Amino acid sequence: MQQYDTIIIGAGHNGLVCATYLAQEGQRVLVLEASDTPGGLAATREFFPGFKASVAHTVSHFSAKVARDLKLAVHGFDSATAPMPTVGLNSAGEHIVLSGTGAEAEINGVSAEDATSYRGYRQLLQRFAELLEPFWLKTMPRVGDTRLSSLLTFAQLGLKLRLLGKQDMGEFMRVATLPARDLMDENFDSELLKAMLSWDGLIGSKMAPRSPNATVLALLYRMSGELGGAHAIPVGGIESLIGALNSAAASTGVEVKTGARVGRILIEGSEDGLRATGVELANGEQIVAGRVVSSADPQRTFLQLLGVEYLEIEFSNRIRRLRCEGYVAKLHLALDGVPNFEGLAKPDGRMIIAADMDAIEFAYDDAKYGNYSQQLVMEILVPSLHQESLAPAGKHVLSAHIMYVPHKLKGGWTEEARAILVQLAIDTVAIYAPAIRAQILHSELLTPLDLEQIHNVTGGHWHHTEFSADQLLMMRPTYEAAQYSTPIPGLYLCGAGSHPGGGLMGGPGHNAARQILG
């Protein structure tokens, strides 16, 4: 007997969002999660007795609509958290600090000219971000689809562009796919400011400031929502978001089963074609359902859980060609006390270590050829300053994204390669916080390969597949699968590999549910 209307593969935030929307409309939904805890890359794990951290360590553009629709506030998620400052670290202690958001945005540590440029730059980008905002929560039209609803989506974008006015419209078209470097060079003098502002367009991708692709679009994507691109740790931490999603799901009757690894998607074939009918767990148990919705990445979904045997040849080749190589490693340090960063009263901001755009570019160059850089660029936080429960009293956690660490390291991820990288990362942080070495109780490094293995995400890629022009909007992950449905009836996608993309936002889960509910 069919017990469920929908099975969702993966209890990451998108899986939970999609599940809850479906359950709100009366569907019986089962979410299957391979790990022992829900949350995916946002799950909070204990990495050392008493010390906890999550791979995703801030929230920047979680959809307010999703939070409202799922009543996440009732379930303990406070979306109104004040953003934390972004700090560009300088070895002489002359840091640049960006704080506030919207009209209250402030910049400190730069020349008067750069401060003026920054205000203009923010306002322009904010207008662009607002223009794009409605499209993140919409299903993109199918390529070649000329139905009215699809044409209207295009028409709406066209109209929005027109309403920008002639000059802004031209600017939008010009900067949307501009390399980050060009945009920064046009606007600012300070090398540190350019590096820290380009960071947000690049983080998580296999692109650097000179890469001509969609880094500005990525930036605008992250500027959607109330924080306008700033980052925050909600009261109660990232845990509170996952907890709220989990609780919202449970309250609508969604059943979340952890430790339930899906081995394959069950397919039934007939004269009329194929249909997904359920899943088989790794332990052999089969569960049937009206449809299967995968929040796993597209390659895992199609090539591993389904198998190319059931796919058209060109389609499966496009899926295989998706660029899914993660380039961000995660470092967690258990600290004996609050680290002291020279020139900073309290390290409660999001600190960027990248002296200039060349530092980012060179680190990327090394990674392109299978190495990690000897001059690391990083984003670091002390999340335990925002959420005490992450560490025992008086102790702290440092959470760092190390950019441009390849998934496929030349020579492989040996113990030695890992040890060298950890030491390099600690040395890099110690440039700004020299006393930190003595405070380290434990360190944990998660390479992209580790992320792949722990979180079942191909390539350890945060966004499941690269956020780049050829894999965006109606091309995400590829045409014929960009409207959440797939070439296999009964199989849908709802993960970061679908429009609008990755990051803690909930867009794909929301859009997939709307598409399924019709």
Place this chain on the structure above:
Amino acid sequence: MSGNTQQRSGQHDFRQVLQPSPFHPRVEEHCRVKNWTSWNGYQTARVYDTLAAEYFAIRSSCSVMDLTPMEKYRIGGPDALKFLNRLVARDISGLKPNRVTYVLWCNDEGKVLDDGTIFHLRQGEYRLCSQHHQLDWLLISALGMDVSVIVETHEIAALAVQGPTAYSVLTAAGFEGLDQLKPFGILYTQVAGFELMVSRTGYTGDLGYELWTDPSNALALWDAVFEVRDRGLYDLRCIGLDALEMVRIEAGFIMPADDFNTAETTVRAGHDRSPFEIGLGWVVNFDKPHFTGKQALLREKSRPIKRRLVKLAIDGNKPPIDSFLYDGKKGRRIGTIKTQIWSPILKANLAMADVEYRKGKLPKEIWAEIYYQKELEWQVSWARCRISETPFWTHPRRSATPPQSF
């Protein structure tokens, strides 16, 4: 996980514009008019001697043709059947070892890439013969499957022996067991002291066999066959591509890239063709759960057909070369002749033609506008055309088992 490919072992010398086949020393000796062309990079005769004589060798006695240039791929590995069944539109799960079947394959949009034959050589191991080079497509298709795709075009010497006396010729040459070999069957046997494979297949629509062996045996195989003629038992004649073109049209076999544009080479929208549009709906098995192009073909099947490659007999004796077709004398243009021949045995102009349907129906009348020369003066004439839904020419001897002896 990934398909592997193996290129030929003995590399061809690039300075040699056309590659000689393993039969070349004999081919060259027999080819009196030196009318060479390239077939898949091999030096191949269009005509050996006299086209009419070659044609009648196929239809009245026995013909021999060097088939080596045909594209051949060895498909093996645990997923070989899965791979082929996803590739081709026909369900080949029932293809037993030692059997051959005709297939075609499509892209995701259900447009035909090529046609060919699958030989089930032994349990789980196949040979795919195709009209055109398909390695790229086969390798893309192999990704994610435990299958090996090996180009064996140059590793196998192949000879076609076709015509009403083909059985008698080969039996006289020492081939044993042919009496029980049914059409589309495979037989492993020995002749002149070496191993070879015989399949009862061909492109002539007549009784005939194809002989497959290692290139090192090529000349010995040729000599074993031609010895029958030298002993004065049966007449044998080498045939070139021109004679083959005549008999294949008589037999109603299509030629991808000549009769229709293959999907891989199509640039303009609507210029590629589905299996239905080339009259090959019968090799599409929808009861198979999945094959590449199935979804697109299911959608296409639900709509009225727009056009079809048809077999067309054209009245009169003027050759309708590249003629436009109309739905009446000086009516609306509805198509073109793709390939055409004069059939000596049927005394008729025969053609493969692309014809538009109207509201799902063929036009009531089809007329060809034929331009021809009279002593270098161009003339135009109109000829009525008739569609043949069956092969123009067929003969019971093609499938009689055992075949008739002469």
